[in-house]
Amino acid sequence: MQQQVFIGGCDRSGTTFSGSLLGGHSSCLCTPESQFKTDVLRRGLEDGDKQLEYIIKHWRFKIWGVKLKNSQALNYDEVINDIVSEYASLVDKKNFNIWVDHTPNNIQNLCLLNQKFPNSKFIHIIRDGRAVAASVIPLDxxxxxxxxxxxxxxxxxxxxxAAEKFFGSDKLLTVHYENIVANPEKVLKKICNFLNIDFQYNMLSGNGFKLPSYTNTQHRLIGSKPSTKRINSWEQNLSKDEIAMFENISKDLLSYLGYRQKKYYYIPSRKDRLFSYCKKVSRSFLNRYRRKKRINNSLKGAESHSENNN
Known part of the structure; x- marks a missing residue:
């Protein structure tokens, strides 16, 4: 593995979608989300054996479906290399030069990632916050x-x-989700130029990443070509009151990023606030159950798949 590309951004902004496009390149391997790679560092574990032990027990690693049978990793770099190499074998893409990681919280860990992977490059995906809200609220x-x-x-x-200002344009590229969807070839050529690789038309197919079963439902559009229908779907999925509330909180940032506002007028009443609070509490309890069930089902599926491959 010669280079690492860490895609990050607010969850539901298109980091997985972007990874699937990049993963279509013959030189790029796109792997599942890997929160464990920074979790283990923040635990302060220095020994390779302890790092490996922690990662193997991490549920995010388990849904990769990878088995590290004979790893002799002595340090963090070797642990991560072993994991990525095993995944490459699993998906039959061994001749890759670039590891593409699309974990959303990469954006909050760029300094840490840069310390461990000094030759890496970063891509920040930005999406209209109202679209993010419409996408994330129904999830568990x-x-x-x-x-x-x-x-x-x-x-x-x-x-x-902040990271863009800190690292500069040679290290970090900011891309708007809406631009990828509206003009994928142009944006992908820009990304390829940033990474010093050639553009390949196969990238446009969007099938450069194999989804773990854990995320099949929330990433059901992965594997399909970019569609402009995704850009403004939030207008039908959010009420006027919800749009007004979002814009009231985020109007400045929306403006800075070039997103036009609807400017609906809404002042929540006491009744509205009470209803919102009750909804928040009830959904919180329900989502804990839903998420736990989904994780358990995915872990069972990953274990079954791994056994079938052995």
Missing amino acids: WGPNTIEEAAHFWNEKVSFGL
Whole structure:
């Protein structure tokens, strides 16, 4: 593995979609989300054996379906290399030069990643926050209300904008999701130029990543070609009141990033606020159950798949 590309951004901004496009390149291997790679570092584990032990027990690693049978890794670099190499064998893409990681929280860990992978490059994906809210609220994790979604988006995007200022354009490329969808060839050529690789038309197919079963439902569009229908679907999925609430919280950041606002007028009543709070609490409890069930089902599926490959 000669180079690492870390794609990051606010969750539901298109990091997986972008990874699937890049993964279509013959030189690129796109792997599942790997929160464990930074979790283990923040645990302060220095010994390779302890790092490997922690990662193997991490549920995010388990859904990769990879078995590290004979790893002799002595340090962090070797542990990660072994994991990525085993995954490459699993998906039959051994002749790759670039590891593409699309974990959303990469954007909050860029300094840490840069320390461990000094030759890596970063891509920050930005998407209209209202589209992010419409996408994330129905899921079994993340913000449960429009207000939470607005603050969630503000925080994550701000990390990326600060990182862009810190690292500079040679190290970090910012890409808007809407531009990828509207003109994928142009944007992919820009990304390829940033990575010093040739553009390949196969990248446009969007099938450069094999989804773990854990994310099949929430990433059901992965594997299909970019469609402009995705850009403004939030307008049908959010109510006027929800749009107004989001814009009231995030209007400045939306403006800075070039997103036009609807400017609907809405002042929540006490009743509205009480309803929002009750919805937040009830969804929080329900989502814990839904997410736990989904993770357990995915782990069983990954174990079954791994056994069939052995």
